[in-house]
Amino acid sequence: MRLVIARCSVDYSGRLDAHLPAATRVLMVKADGSVLVHSDGGSYKPLNWMSPPCSLRVAQPSAEQAADGVSEVWTVSAAKSDDQLVVTLYDVAHDLSEDLGVDPGLVKDGVEAHLQKLLAEQVTLLGDGHVLVRREFPTAIGPVDLMVRAPGAPALVVEIGDGADDPAEAPPGGSHRHVAVEIKRRATIDAVEQLTRYLELLNRDPLLAPVRGVLAAQSIAPQARTLATDRGIDCLLLDYDAMRGIDDPDSRLF
Template sequence: MRLVICRCAVDYEGRLDAHLPEADRLVMVKADGSVSIHADDRAYKPLNWMTPPCTLHEEQPVAEEKDAGVRAVWTVSNPKGEKLTVRLFRIYSDTSHDLGEDPGLVKDGVEAHLQELLAEQIEILGEGYTLVRREYPTAIGPVDILSRDAAGTTVAVEIKRRGGIDGVEQLTRYVELLNRDELLAPVRGVFAAQEIRPQARVLAEDRGFRCVTLDYGQMRGADSTELRLF
C-alpha cells in the first residue's frame, strides 16, 4: 500500500465529470490497483476513487502545469474509459508498506460462538431437538445449523447477533434450496439472534419461520452459580 499525503487537485472523467480543487489530501494506492482520494473528515468514505481493474501512470507535468506549480501528474484509467487525473503540487509524505495477505474479517466471536454454543445446547430450540451438523454446506453457502425437531423434521437455523431483514432473506434462500432435497424435505426455518428487529420478526413469522432470542451470557455460562462463594 502506498500512502501519499500531498497538496493536489483531482479531475474525474467518466459517467459524469467531477473536480476537486487544490487542497491537502491523502492519496491511497492499494496493491489491487485501486486509488482513492481522502480528506481529513468523512470517516472512511473517499472524495473520489477508482476501483480495479485500473492502471496508474505517473507523468511529468506539461509546461502550463509546471507554471501553475504542478510537480507530478497521475493518470488512473480503467477499461470502461473512466479517468482520474491527480495533479500533485506538493508532497509532504510518500510511504509504501507491504501489508501481506489479509486473513479477512474476523468477527468479534459472538456470532461464531453463538453457533458453537447453540450446537452444544441444541435443546434451547425445543425439547427433542438434535443436531445434524454445523455449517451445513449448500450451493449458496453454509447453513449455520441443521437440526431435527422431536418429530424428525429438518430445521435450518440462521444465527445472527442482531437479526435484521437481510438475515431473514438469507434463511429464506437456504430453506427454499434445502426443500429441493428429498432426503431433507420438508425443511422448516428458525431465525435465532441475540436481538431480533421488529420488522425482521414480522417478516420471519410471515414466512413461517420461528424466532428464537438467544441469551449469550447465559449460554456461555456467565450467569452460572458454579464456583461462587455466595
C-alpha cells in the same frame, strides 16, 4: 501500498466530469492498481477513485504548471473505458511505500456457523430435556441447521445413505417428537419461508413427525416474527455473548 499526503487537485472525466479544488488529501495507490483520493472525513469512502484494471502514469509538470507550484501530475487511465483521473500534486508532505504482503482476509465473529455450534452445545436453550440429534441434518432440499429430539421422544439413529432405524410410536398426546431449528444472525421473512419448506418435508417422515419449527437468531424482524407465529413456528432470540460465557444476563442492571 503507497501513501502520499499532499496538497492536490483532482479532475475526473468519464461517465461524468468532476473536479476537486486544491486541498491537502491522502492519495492511496494499492498493489492491485487502484488509486483512491481521501480527505480527513467521510469515514472510509474516498472522494474519488479509479478501480483496477487501470494504469498510473507520473509526469513532470510543464513550465507553466511548475510556475504555479505543481510538482507532479498523475494520470490514471481505466483499461476498459475512457475514464480518466488526473491528480495534480503541489506540496508533498509525506510519501511512503510499504509492502503489506498477502492479507489473510476478514475473520468474522458471530457468523451463523458460530451460532450453530454454540446452540448445538447448549440445546437446552430450546427447553429442558431436549437432546441434539445432529447438526446439518440432511433433507432432499438442503440441510436443517439443527435437528433436536424433544423430551420423551424415542431416540433417532441416522445413518447417512442407509436411512434410519425402525419407526417408533409417536409421543402420547400428539406432542412434538423432534424440533427443526433454523439459525440466522438476523431472521427475515425469507428465513421463515425456508424453515416452512423444511417442516413440510420433515413432517412427511414418520420417523420424525410431528416436527416443531424454531427460528433462532440474534435479531428477528417484526414481519418475520408475525409470519412465524401465524405458521406455528417458535422464535428464539440468541445472546451471542452470553452463549460464549463472556456476559451474564442475570448480573445486568438493565
